Amino acid sequence: MIDTISYQNVHNLFKLNGFHLNRNDLCRVAYSFIKEGEEFEKSVGDFILDWFDAKSYIEMNTSGTTGTPKLIRVDKQAMVNSAIATGDFFDLKPGDKALHCLPTKYIAGKMMFVRSFILGLDVDFVAPSSHPMLQNDSKYDFVAMVPLQAQNSLSELRNVKKMIVGGARMSSAVEKELSKLKTKVYETYGMTETITHIAAKKIGEEAFSILPNIKISQDDRNCLVIDALKISNESIVTNDLVELVGENKFVFLGRIDNVINSGGIKLIPEKIENKLSDKINSRFFVTGKQDANLGEKLVLVIEGEQQALDEAIFDGLDKYEKPKEVLYVSKFIETESGKVKRKEILSGI
Template sequence: MTLNHKYVHSKFKLNGFNYAIEDLKVLASNFLKSGSTNEKPIALFLENWFNDDDYIELKTSGSTGIPKDIKVKKQAMINSALATGTFFNLKPGNTALHCLPSQYIAGKMMLVRALVLGLEIDIIEPASHPQINQEKHYNFSAMVPLQIENVYKNCNNIDTIIVGGSPVSASLKSKLTTINTSVFETYGMTETVSHIALKKLTSSENYFKILPNVSISLDHRGCLVIDASLLNNDKIITNDLVKIHSETTFEWLGRYDNVVNSGGVKLFPEQIEAKLQNKIQNRFFIASQPDDTLGSKLILVIESDSNIVNDSVFSELSKFEKPKKIYAVKQFIETASGKIQRKKTLNLISF
């Protein structure tokens, strides 16, 4: 059977109730009139999903360049939901917990998966500390790193959690190896309609494994190129530097636009940050500033009132990786989804 967006699985439930298409349209209308801040984006999605257009308009996050508005085919979203269902062996009637904002692709895809696969989905407030019902068993959920950081000790009632939106820190990866829940880090973006690769964190896998019907290669910069015709008609050229280990696995190194060339040595901020993750309590990131001798010199930017950092935290870094200067910024600038905006934050510093 070929599915289209005017289809709702007979096993689909939302917060314990069965809904057909017309019921969901009424629900959307009610949410728009008197719904909560969380319910209004759900209403808008449902209205857009069931209209006659074959696409949904979304805003990219910048993984492939400057953020922009794009049109994503609804069939691509269905194909993505089916691929996830196959990978995790999700069955009609399985339960899902939705705790992500529904205005972004990850949140929308949780709804699509439920509609297409026939999941019983419970929607809760997309808070940084999700209030999970400990009395109910869930087969599947999706979170951002901050959420799983806050609930990993109390999520044994969830079989599988996928985590995306930003890289998972080394310290969080270590914590996740101690729990029974299977946790997978995702690799994907709006252009790939959620994830195209997964890495199991609870068994300390080092490489991302791509999903079926996806192929990968590198461009001249060493950045990942994705060919996933069921999700996007065009090849997707990313700004993510990766090392390909096989036809189906790759290792993420960092962002091309973050790489620092200091005196001819290429330095990857994300890899340095991973080494410092357990040693600096405040939020921080590695960047660079112009230097007459080196061209660019490495700096540490910390979210703090003070730029004083004990030199011992740099003990695992090579001489090239050690920041030449430390700057304190009282509050980092963030995106609406909580990601640190490095360039805008750097603009707050007077070099």
């Protein structure tokens, strides 16, 4: 199936905001968005025209997940292959109703459009916002959100059958609330270089399952290496520490560049954060702060005003996992997708 669908095709069941549109219709809509649309619509118009131009690739910026942010070329046919893999994994069918509420200047927003006109989805496109389903009673088969959007849409998600959440890690509190819903909610794993997700897991599960046509391994740092032959000609080496579970699953442990070396003991912040996740109500993270004796000392950084902490919250931690200091920041610095910028926050304290 993958080899027979070209990026130049638009599925005959594709709909945008209730209207059947073919390739020429989409280009007319794109010109209208660019000329008369709101700011978020202009980036959609630019993307649609880029998609249907003579080039076989799209240029976009990486997020810096696997290194320094850079401009890369992504093959359009690879984006089609990614869309089909998503359709197979989540059992999406032509005519399924989808909601697009992500910024199109990023890969996740671009791919929601590609999935829609390649798989023949009936997509409602709305302005990206922190509460994308406000006053929307429509029923959806498939929705993609970042964690903040999911958190703000809990009461509306009763109308959604399947949802993927990506862009940043979900807090345990949000995950707990989502697990109460009938909606099938999946956390995704991926990056620009892999053309969004290459793996997903149902919330509550520990291990990610890889999508079709993906192979995984580890390098000598125990970081994930991804081989996606229909997406990238080269192996993608990440900075994500993982534990492999057979050939098709892995457990994400943490970012190698977040690892703290405290007096010769290597600590993984994400592992400690998971242990504290249901004991601290505010947003928080743990990180390493320069220390004359230890090299780095483990510190806990909490968003909000200073508060009295019960020492009992640290009872579940190992000896070396207990923070040496607790710091408070009134408001965390974060990316547009909600990722907390740990280093920038720490440098400002």
